[in-house]
Amino acid sequence: MTKYSPIDMPRQPGDSLLERASDLYDFGSVLRGTGMPPIVPQVVEPTAVVDDAPASIAPQWYGPMHSVDREGLEAAGFVLPDGPVSGISEEFRIVKRQLLSALRGDNGEDALALGNRILVCSAHPGEGKTFCAVNLALSMAAEKDIEVLLVDADFAKPSIVSTLGLPDGPGFMDVLADPSLPIEECVLRTEFASLAVLPAGNGTNNDTEYLASARTRQLLDTLTAGNPNRILLFDSPPLLAASPAAVLAGHVGQALMVVRADSTTENALRDAANLLKACAHVQLLLNGVKFSASGRRFGNYYGKAA
Amino acid sequence: MSGLYDEILIALHGVWNRRWLALAVAWGICMVGWLVVSLIPNSYESKAKVYVQTQSILPEQIGISTGDQQQNVNRVRQTLASAENLEKVVRGTDLAQSVSNDRDLAGKVAMLRANIKVVSTQDNLFEITGSSSDTSISDGANARIAAQIAQKLIDIFEEENVAGDRDETRQSLSFLDSQVAQRGKQLQAADQRRVEFEQKYMGLLPGTGSISARMDAARTEINAIDSQLVAAQSALSAMNAQLAGTPASISGGASGGTSALGSVMGEIAAAKARGWTENHPDIVALRRQAAALKGQGGASAATGTPNPTYTSLKSMQAERAATVQALQVRKGQIQADLNAMTDRQVSEPGVASEQERLNREYEALKTQYDKLLADREEVRLRGDVQSETGAVKFRVIEPPSVPSKPAAPNRPLLLLAVLIVGIFGGLGTAFALGQVQTTYPTAARLEKAAGLPVIGAITETLTAAQHVVRKQRLKLFLAGSGGLAGVCLLLVAVEFVQRGMA
Numbered sequence: 001m002t003k004y005s006p007i008d009m010p011r012q013p014g015d016s017l018l019e020r021a022s023d024l025y026d027f028g029s030v031l032r033g034t035g036m037p038p039i040v041p042q043v044v045e046p047t048a049v050v051d052d053a054p055a056s057i058a059p060q061w062y063g064p065m066h067s068v069d070r071e072g073l074e075a076a077g078f079v080l081p082d083g084p085v086s087g088i089s090e091e092f093r094i095v096k097r098q099l100l101s102a103l104r105g106d107n108g109e110d111a112l113a114l115g116n117r118i119l120v121c122s123a124h125p126g127e128g129k130t131f132c133a134v135n136l137a138l139s140m141a142a143e144k145d146i147e148v149l150l151v152d153a154d155f156a157k158p159s160i161v162s163t164l165g166l167p168d169g170p171g172f173m174d175v176l177a178d179p180s181l182p183i184e185e186c187v188l189r190t191e192f193a194s195l196a197v198l199p200a201g202n203g204t205n206n207d208t209e210y211l212a213s214a215r216t217r218q219l220l221d222t223l224t225a226g227n228p229n230r231i232l233l234f235d236s237p238p239l240l241a242a243s244p245a246a247v248l249a250g251h252v253g254q255a256l257m258v259v260r261a262d263s264t265t266e267n268a269l270r271d272a273a274n275l276l277k278a279c280a281h282v283q284l285l286l287n288g289v290k291f292s293a294s295g296r297r298f299g300n301y302y303g304k305a306a
Numbered sequence: 307m308s309g310l311y312d313e314i315l316i317a318l319h320g321v322w323n324r325r326w327l328a329l330a331v332a333w334g335i336c337m338v339g340w341l342v343v344s345l346i347p348n349s350y351e352s353k354a355k356v357y358v359q360t361q362s363i364l365p366e367q368i369g370i371s372t373g374d375q376q377q378n379v380n381r382v383r384q385t386l387a388s389a390e391n392l393e394k395v396v397r398g399t400d401l402a403q404s405v406s407n408d409r410d411l412a413g414k415v416a417m418l419r420a421n422i423k424v425v426s427t428q429d430n431l432f433e434i435t436g437s438s439s440d441t442s443i444s445d446g447a448n449a450r451i452a453a454q455i456a457q458k459l460i461d462i463f464e465e466e467n468v469a470g471d472r473d474e475t476r477q478s479l480s481f482l483d484s485q486v487a488q489r490g491k492q493l494q495a496a497d498q499r500r501v502e503f504e505q506k507y508m509g510l511l512p513g514t515g516s517i518s519a520r521m522d523a524a525r526t527e528i529n530a531i532d533s534q535l536v537a538a539q540s541a542l543s544a545m546n547a548q549l550a551g552t553p554a555s556i557s558g559g560a561s562g563g564t565s566a567l568g569s570v571m572g573e574i575a576a577a578k579a580r581g582w583t584e585n586h587p588d589i590v591a592l593r594r595q596a597a598a599l600k601g602q603g604g605a606s607a608a609t610g611t612p613n614p615t616y617t618s619l620k621s622m623q624a625e626r627a628a629t630v631q632a633l634q635v636r637k638g639q640i641q642a643d644l645n646a647m648t649d650r651q652v653s654e655p656g657v658a659s660e661q662e663r664l665n666r667e668y669e670a671l672k673t674q675y676d677k678l679l680a681d682r683e684e685v686r687l688r689g690d691v692q693s694e695t696g697a698v699k700f701r702v703i704e705p706p707s708v709p710s711k712p713a714a715p716n717r718p719l720l721l722l723a724v725l726i727v728g729i730f731g732g733l734g735t736a737f738a739l740g741q742v743q744t745t746y747p748t749a750a751r752l753e754k755a756a757g758l759p760v761i762g763a764i765t766e767t768l769t770a771a772q773h774v775v776r777k778q779r780l781k782l783f784l785a786g787s788g789g790l791a792g793v794c795l796l797l798v799a800v801e802f803v804q805r806g807m808a
Contacts, residue, residue: 077767088767095762132764256761259752262323266744269756283759284752288766291319291747 058227059184067191069165076163079135081142081192092132092139095256095285099136100146102254102281103231112281114253116224119153119279121236121245123272127260128287130159133235136256141195146229149187151198153248154237155207158200166190171201175219176210183219211247220251239272250278257282261289316747320740321733323747329786332732336790339724340797343717349439351713352452354460355704356432358467382466383424383432391462392418398461399454400447422459434459436706437713449709456706464700475689482682489675496668503664507650507657517647517658524644528637535633542626549623551575552616567599711805718798725794 073080079089103115120133137150151172152160161168166188175183188197210216224230234252236245249255255276259269276282321328358379385391392415396402401418405411423435436455438448507517553571574592582589650657746752749763768776 076769087765091762091764095764098761128764135764257758259746259756261763261766262320262745262747264745266755269746273756273758283761284756286746286749286752286760286763289748289763290323290766291316292765 058223058225058230061184061187061189061196063187063189065189065191066166072165079138081138089139092135096136096139099254112253116228116230117220117232117252119234119236119248119252119255120258121239121255122258123238123240123264123268125238125241127264128258130163130235132258132285132287133233134160134163137195137233140231141192143194146231147194148231148233149196149198149223151232151234152200153234153244155200155203155244156237156242160197160235161199164197166197169199171199173201173203173207173210176216177204179215208243208247211244217251239275240268246275246278249276252279253281255279255282256285258285258287261286317737317740319747321736324736324739325783327739328732328736329783331735332728332790335731336724336728339728340721343720343724346715347439347441348445348448348712349437349714350449350452350709351435351437352456352706352709353704354434354456354702354706356434356460356463357701357703358430358432359699359701379467382463383426386424386459386463387419387422389415394462395455395458398458400451418455422455445712453706453708460702475685478685479682479689482678482685486678486682489671489678493671493675496664496671500664500668503661517651517661521644521647524640528640531633531637535630535637538626538630538633542623542630545619545623545626549616549619552619553613554616555612567596570596570599717801721794721797
């Protein structure tokens with residue numbers, strides 16, 4: 001595969017098909033009414049990236065497309081974007097819809113600030129953060145007009161790369177620790193065009209401090225600058241077991257706390273919610289539900305058991 | 307209602323999630339419970355029925371009512387558990403083997419008190435139950451001891467009823483005897499005092515009664531003697547006159563002198579009878595004639611025969627004189643006594659009342675003495691009736707048997723109860739823990755409790771390996787649950803086998 005980035009492509013003004021067509025026909029006349037001057041679509045030239053100023057254009061990924069471990073993922077209960085409709089995929093679709101509508105500001109609500117940065121966290125380990133984060137990422141990858149960057153922020157026990165069956169390499173923490181390392185080098189592209197993964201990288205003894213630094217904020221701003229359709233999905237260490245998640249909460253617009261049904265206690269939930277105060281928009285996701293009082297069972301409807 | 311139904315389902319779901327805890331708790335409770343049940347000593351119980359028949363014909367005739375007898379039986383029943391009786395039981399049964407000092411004995415008595423039961427099911431039917439649960443001896447020995455206790459209690463019951471009556475009779479008799487003896491002595495003393503008094507004060511006046519009565523009697527007698535005396539004196543003087551008029555001898559027919567003198571004397575007497583005095587000239591003449599005749603025929607006078615009339619009159623006169631004499635003497639004597647008495651009465655006025663007091667005392671004592679004597683005889687009769695006719699009869703309807711199986715504890719039932727308690731204890735613990743340790747089975751609950759929006763609920767997904775593990779765990783859980791029931795059944799079976807062997 002060749003390196004590809006739309007920003008590197010040569011561009012001739014007025015050369016695009018759309019621009020040439022608009023010369024012949026005023027597409028917008030129906031929308032804006034007759035008699036109004038036509039608006040000619042223009043491509044804004046990207047400004048040059050300056051080191052000390054936030055980049056206005058998000059970096060694009062150019063690494064090779066890695067194929068994921070489909071068998072492993074399916075066996076472990078993950079939902080592939082092009083897989084069949086199952087109960088769990090429907091459930092994640094519902095979650096995904098809510099997250100997306102929150103960041104876009106549907107339903108009469110304002111769009112959330114930094115709503116496209118989503119932190120998946122939980123109180124204790126083993127409650128399903130990685131499972132939910134990967135599934136959400138896979139589910140979002142099926143969306144037609146957004147791209148997802150799944151960031152593994154669980155530096156102590158990174159598991160996203162191995163879960164997806166991607167080659168391990170330098171990651172988030174390496175970028176934070178080494179300013180000279182461009183983040184584009186680390187991002188792994190997958191066979192699903194809109195899904196990219198940023199591995200955790202090699203953990204340091206000062207993960208939390210690196211996360212809390214201004215560089216992190218700058219880096220994250222860079223990642224989403226000018227591209228509101230890019231969603232950063234963070235998988236994090238347990239809130240009550242490590243501190244990075246609490247710091248990350250300050251960088252994200254939405255926090256999704258995974259609660260394990262029949263297992264997470266009220267005390268743990270309250271404690272964890274207190275640590276998430278830095279994030280204004282905290283939502284809960286109940287994982288591992290074994291009991292359904294309303295009889296909500298997806299999947300059967302589509303002919304395949306969940 | 308659907309809300310309640312959901313709540314119940316959720317609670318059950320919570321219990322199911324903690325099934326391992328529930329199982330562990332159930333096992334723990336059951337193990338401890340079964341241990342405790344197995345340590346409860348076997349208690350053997352021996353039951354006997356005694357029928358007490360109270361006779362009513364003869365005893366009632368002499369004043370022993372059936373009610374009295376019933377009361378007696380009840381008294382014995384109530385006092386059957388007295389320390390004294392229980393000591394008898396201990397000494398009379400195998401319990402005595404393990405008694406070495408008074409403390410042991412007291413301990414056994416206390417144990418017995420809790421282990422015996424006397425119930426009167428009907429008026430006359432008594433159920434005596436003895437039980438034994440000594441851990442230090444074998445089950446068989448316990449059973450034997452229970453039977454012995456019941457038997458001994460029956461013995462004591464019977465014995466007390468009969469001996470109690472006899473004792474009572476004996477006690478009453480001895481009391482009455484002593485009272486009778488005492489009263490007898492008192493009576494004797496009173497009698498003695500009375501006699502002494504009479505000797506002292508009333509020896510002079512014969513008769514009975516008080517002093518005044520006797521004095522009255524004496525006075526009456528004196529009056530009577532007086533009149534008798536007058537009569538006797540007049541009779542004596544009449545006799546004297548008659549005697550004077552009767553010649554001492556009658557002149558014989560052969561001697562004229564005597565007959566002449568006799569005729570002269572006859573003439574004199576006739577003249578005197580006519581009322582002539584000695585100075586009458588006829589009489590004087592006749593006297594001279596008589597004197598002459600006497601001088602003439604003195605010798606012939608001597609030969610005259612004594613007059614029999616004169617002789618008899620003479621004796622009669624003597625008799626009358628003696629009577630007068632006797633009456634006079636008697637009157638003087640009585641008069642003297644009376645005078646002496648009167649003198650005493652004047653000098654000692656309390657004598658009369660003293661005598662009355664002594665008499666009263668004597669009379670009172672005598673009355674009581676007589677009554678006591680009668681009572682004693684009655685009691686003796688009663689006692690004889692009770693003991694010899696068997697006023698209360700005992701019939702052992704159901705003799706105490708040696709029980710073959712323990713009366714308590716009902717081990718199979720207890721084992722099952724422990725199992726049930728264990729199961730419910732486990733379930734309860736799981737449920738309580740679910741209530742204390744809040745977790746969230748459903749999104750609705752989570753949202754309600756946390757106050758944060760819940761945007762989704764992900765059904766648990768299991769990999770094939772997890773499925774296998776879960777199945778294995780389920781099997782393990784079922785095995786654990788089944789094992790619990792199995793152990794319970796095993797213990798029940800062991801219990802029955804033991805009983806069969808015992």
